[in-house]
Amino acid sequence: MDVTDVVVIGAGQAGLSASYFLQRRGVDHVVLDANSGAGGAWLHRWPSLRMRTVHGIHELPGMPFEQPSPESRANEAIPSYFARYEQLFDLPVVRPVNVTSVVDDGALLKVETSGGVWAARGLINATGTWRRPFWPYYPGQETFAGRQLHTADYSGPADFVGQRVVVVGGGASATQLLMEIAPVAAATRWVTRTEPVWREGPFSEDYGRWVVGMVEERVRAGLIPRSVVSVTGLALNDETRAAREAGVLERWPMFSSVTPAGVLWGSGERFDADVILWATGFRHDLEHLAPLHLRGAGGGIQVDGTRVVSDPRIHLVGYGPSASTVGANRAGRAAVRELVGYLGLVRAG
Template sequence: MVADREIDVAVIGAGQAGLSAAYYLARRGLIPESGFVVLDANDGPGGAWRHRWDSLTLGSAHGIHDLPNFPLGTPDPREPASSVVSRYYGAYEAEFGLRVQRPVRVRKVSRPAGNRLRITTDSGVWLAKFVINATGTWDKPYWPAYPGQQDFRGIQLHTRDFRSAADFAGRRVLVVGGGTSALQFLLQLHEAGAQTAWSTRRPPEFTRRPFDAEWGRGVERAVSERTRAGLPPLSVVAATGLPLTAQYQKGIDDGVLTSRGPLVRLTPAGAVFEDGSTAAADVILWATGFRASLGHLASLHLREPGGGIRMDGPRVVRLPQLFLVGYGESASTLGATRAGRAAALAALAALQGWSTSSQTNSVMVPNSQSRRSTA
């Protein structure tokens, strides 16, 4: 049996936020595998991008952002995004010697006696002074419940299970969800010869505003107001609207991106909408998003009475040794790199003030105001 290993900082997850955090930890002097470790459940680099459907090309993908100090460059926009990003992340890990350990699945993070957090994995135990959790959302797809769902005779699948629009040529497909994945599915399915219908809870709101850094920071502020109060975070789409690209405008003009309104129930042969209209369907594609993958943190009891996790920047208020990136304001690629940096710098500042007491088991962690002076 492998003995428990001690580490200053453990980063869980090697997607955009996790690699950003690892880069800044290394840049500020921590040594991979002795000062910090990166644990990733995937078989190879790429984070959630490695699982994206084959027909999602780089040119049609949203939210691929550069990692720190390593531009993506100009890959072929016709290449699958999963291939491009996996290759890019792998090159990044090699360039900066981040030594990601994989596949390592974290089963549980707990608070044993003493100040270190205990990280139980399928390959051993780590004892960390601080943990940066960057596990994202891909492992926790959200399936809504509707009356008649068990009676539907066709196929039901989630974004996570989608592979190729060509699989549904000639079929009647109802896409449920109001995010960019739903838009991409509808256009690709239509092009592949499927008969599509679209259901959203609210009328789609498109915007021509460019998704630039200033706009992104405004969105993050709106989302962070809820997480600071311990409330469940808003989805990024709820705070941003949908980008009105030329491709999406054409889809609207062609009638492909026209919502039938809220879904009320399913029938054996299809769906009923709020206005009483119906649609026959062979397939229901639930493009209903994901929730933060935090099951391994359950024993820490982080949630507030309001249902969310109260945050101070990337730091969990109830447990100052834990930083969450990919939760709340950093739940999209818009803020993931910046959140990884913020978490790494906060952890490094906290390491400088690390102290233990057999009487109090206290951990000295700077608050968000004092951390700003160290960034």
């Protein structure tokens, strides 16, 4: 069993930020990452996602992010930046390692993984959401004769040529994929639970901080966090404005059931479909923390800043208010400052 002061789980934006600040304070730590290479969730973005449609990218601490070409693939450009960052600061990332459980072992936390066992005085969890796609259920869903897939399975518009497609979801991924699919599909229909809210203007750092503050209230109360995207609304730019005018982004309310041939509304309206694409988001990847019994009556984990209220040895970054590139950096710094002070590893400052 390897023993270290702090284990960081996940090497996305939040995990790398935490590692950077731990290293600056001289804290012995390791970063365990399930991916085979650098990039975090960006490695798994669909191949057709280009940098020109990516919103709110914020550089990691200590290293500028030089904007690549607008037509660069996001799942290549950002992982490349992360890889250079890990190398520049010689961060102690170990991969691929899948964390299966974290157990309270008295004075230490025992982190059990596919690559062995680590024991640590403190834990920074930065696992994000990408491995937990959320599939809602609607009556008759299992009877659908066509194809159903989630955003996590999307590889590009070529899979939808000549097909009738229902896109379900009110987030940015739903609109981006719909705008890619519509030109090649026979017909599309966009369905959301609530009326979309459109926002004009740039996603500035100040605006990002305001959004983070809006999400923070729920996690302080131990409730399941809202996504940051649910607060920001949808970006109204030249591309989305044109798609709305063309009828591509005409929103329909949520259907009441799924039939073998498509979807059905309570009014009797139906839409025959070959494919249902569930752009319904993700849930936080926290199953490995289940042995610690951190969830409360509200369904979420009560967090003050990044600190788990019931166990101050554990910090969650990339959770709730820090689930954004701006929030992840701030959370990494804050988690390290508070954790090392609590554990007495170094002088907190």
